[in-house]
Amino acid sequence: GENVExxxxxxxxxxxxxxxxKCTYSDSASNYFPWYKQELGKGPQLIIxxxxxxxxxxxxxxxxxxxxTAKHFSLHITETQPEDSxxxxxxxxINSGYALNFGKGTSLLVTP
Amino acid sequence: xxxxxxxxxxxxxxTGTPVTLRCHQTENxxxxxxxxxxxxxxxxxxxxxxxxxxxxxxxxxxxxxxSRSKTxxxxxTLESATSSQTSVYFCAISEGGGDTxxxxxxxxxxxxx
Numbered sequence: 001g002e003n004v005e006x007x008x009x010x011x012x013x014x015x016x017x018x019x020x021x022k023c024t025y026s027d028s029a030s031n032y033f034p035w036y037k038q039e040l041g042k043g044p045q046l047i048i049x050x051x052x053x054x055x056x057x058x059x060x061x062x063x064x065x066x067x068x069t070a071k072h073f074s075l076h077i078t079e080t081q082p083e084d085s086x087x088x089x090x091x092x093x094i095n096s097g098y099a100l101n102f103g104k105g106t107s108l109l110v111t112p
Numbered sequence: 113x114x115x116x117x118x119x120x121x122x123x124x125x126x127t128g129t130p131v132t133l134r135c136h137q138t139e140n141x142x143x144x145x146x147x148x149x150x151x152x153x154x155x156x157x158x159x160x161x162x163x164x165x166x167x168x169x170x171x172x173x174x175x176x177x178x179s180r181s182k183t184x185x186x187x188x189t190l191e192s193a194t195s196s197q198t199s200v201y202f203c204a205i206s207e208g209g210g211d212t213x214x215x216x217x218x219x220x221x222x223x224x225x
Binding site (some may be wrong): 019031042044051097098 | 152162171
């Protein structure tokens with residue numbers, strides 16, 4: 001099936017630093033690229049998303065960029081805080097838009 | 113939180129037994145999904161539904177079946193549980209399909225011994 005590759009699998013940063021997570025996708029028909037945050041023992045929750053007609057989107061300390069030509073998109077978290085520690089998943093639409101395919105996740109640790 | 117309830121939250125079952133997991137929503141969303149989450153594999157799609165009695169297979173559907181007889185309920189059945197199906201199972205719902213926000217349940221931890 002269509003693949004979404006996500007890197008790195010683990011990321012450790014100091015509080016206040018920036019964190020960047022990168023994803024690539026294979027289905028050129030994908031048009032929606034959300035990012036989810038999963039805290040321990042909970043289900044994933046949407047934190048930001050971007051559509052194929054937009055190159056960048058920002059919401060306070062988080063931003064997402066999309067390069068459709070290269071088929072990659074990235075999550076940027078600035079001024080990281082300990083509460084940003086979680087697992088982050090990127091995703092892309094598959095199956096003619098019926099469902100999402102997820103990357104394998106990035107475990108982010110922000111140390112004080 | 114979106115109105116999604118998964119039951120049971122935890123289950124231990126023996127190899128070879130059938131198991132049914134339930135997802136119930138109160139949001140009247142058209143689309144419902146079952147994912148499994150395993151270390152090193154992230155979230156993988158098992159089956160999804162795009163309406164009552166309308167379902168389709170995902171990436172890892174072998175050994176699983178689903179049913180959706182009414183909008184609010186989506187059942188996942190392991191026909192004959194195997195140890196490889198030990199996992200955390202998440203139900204998700206969305207209003208407009210894969211290009212709209214998906215809301216996830218709290219998950220069901222299933223252990224097959």
